[in-house]
Amino acid sequence: MIRVVLVDDHDLFRAGVRAQLGDGIEIVGEAASVQEAVPMIKELDPDVVLLDVHLGDGTGDAVIVQVSPERPAVRFLALSVSDAPDDVIGVIRAGAHGYVTKAISGPDLTDAVTRVAGGDAVFSPRLAGFVLDAFRSGEATASDPELDQLTAREREVLQLIARGYRYKEIAARLHLSPRTVESHVSAVLRKLQLSSRHELTRWAAERRLI
């Protein structure tokens, strides 16, 4: 049973998520604000936190930043109606394991939560698009190419995600095991969270995100 805390400032939306999450997932707590969420997550120590990006008294990344040092095992899946790149990148940079939009179907959300609980990253097509955009292969950057660039394979995987493929379909198409696809995606997430400079910075600057 995956233990989930749901953080969203709208009762109605929380009710909707509760009704949609499938078997194997138990909602152990609900919070409507940053202030409420931080102590609750620390106390309940859930496997996954479903986190809205915009809360009444702050943003989702504030929750992650306050909880993670004390509870590094808690994983966050961001859930938002926003497609704005700064929202997406902000919450991923703070340490979320994935980002899905609220229009996601019940089974897909259940699948995403399960995946995040298992330590994998969840990329929605849109997030994959943003990341591809940010790491767009261009002029070779001088420093730390390991960190700041995606491998050809990672790029390929992201592109298929952006085209609406599921991991299993990507694995079949690229003749890889699903496990390998997942490790590529996790590697991309790590690069996103670690690379503070160059590609991402320039991309963000172009969009006036920072």
Next chain:
Amino acid sequence: MRIPQVERTGDESVIAGVCAGIARPLAVDPNFVRLMFALLAFASGAGIVAYVGAWALLPAPGDGEPARRRRRVLGTVLLVWSAILALGGVGLSDSLLFPLLIAGAGGVLMRRESRVVGVVLVTIAIALFVTHNSRGTASTLLAPGAVAIGLLVVAGPWAWRLANERARAEERADLAARVHDSVLQTLTLIQKQPEDARRLARRQERELRGWLYPAVASGSLADAVDRAAAEIEELHGVRVEVVHTGDAPLDERSQALVLAAREAMANAARHAGVEEISVFVDTTAVYVRDRGTGFDPEAVGADRQGIAESIRGRMERVGGTARIVTTPGEGTEVELSLARRLDGAPQAEGSALPTAEQQP
């Protein structure tokens, strides 16, 4: 000079609510302001005159505009009088007082139209002060202060306006967050409910997004695909998720790409039996994918012009390719590309994409 957003308040008033009214926007304790007035009262009674002046100047919450205007003149006169009293009271000579008055007048003028006159007045005031006090001893120490005050008067209104602009931007950000949280959330929810509401909600969501996160209408490939997707959503009541990672100017060739993509979306909406279609746009390629019923390409009748003409023919006429990958029961992906391989064989990925496809 009107002091913005300061009103007398009835809530915490001791006499007429002047001190509490001033304290509120400054976010300080009202008693601190009261203490200031009391101390000023020792300077030849300046504090008392200032209090009456402030009472006249500050509107009560209910006052209309005409009442405020009448009181403004009286209040200003009283405040200037109290300033003279106060400065005289702490022992400053006329050689400081008059330059200060001139500088004040200059400052007021600067906030209105006659900015040049204002600057001239302030400059005169500073010069007057410095020349009058150049032989003195104690007052000379005040000269740098006078210059500083002069600069403050000159730069103050500008700084104030800057701060105001920032406040407005914050207000707008706040509004965006609010709408985002309420309406967009609700609309997203409604989309999970039955038919009619879905179409309406989708359209409103799109409009609202356009307003909140305005995209630069560049007439580019990505824009055109976005618009085509919006039309398909409107016509068929499906959700079309468009993701782009690249963009290109719209020319004759990319125009054909957009039209072919639109036809592919329309086919998916009509025949696949799905609620969502994924569209991915790169600089020279568009992918349209659904997870619907799929079909057997061989079984499509020759009379059906959709794929043959509107998609394949259109792409080939501009030197591009169309590839349709479909399996009954597993959905369909239409890959449209403006690029060709050198050997002329159809290529799956656009040339801007860094990796070669292994799939046949």
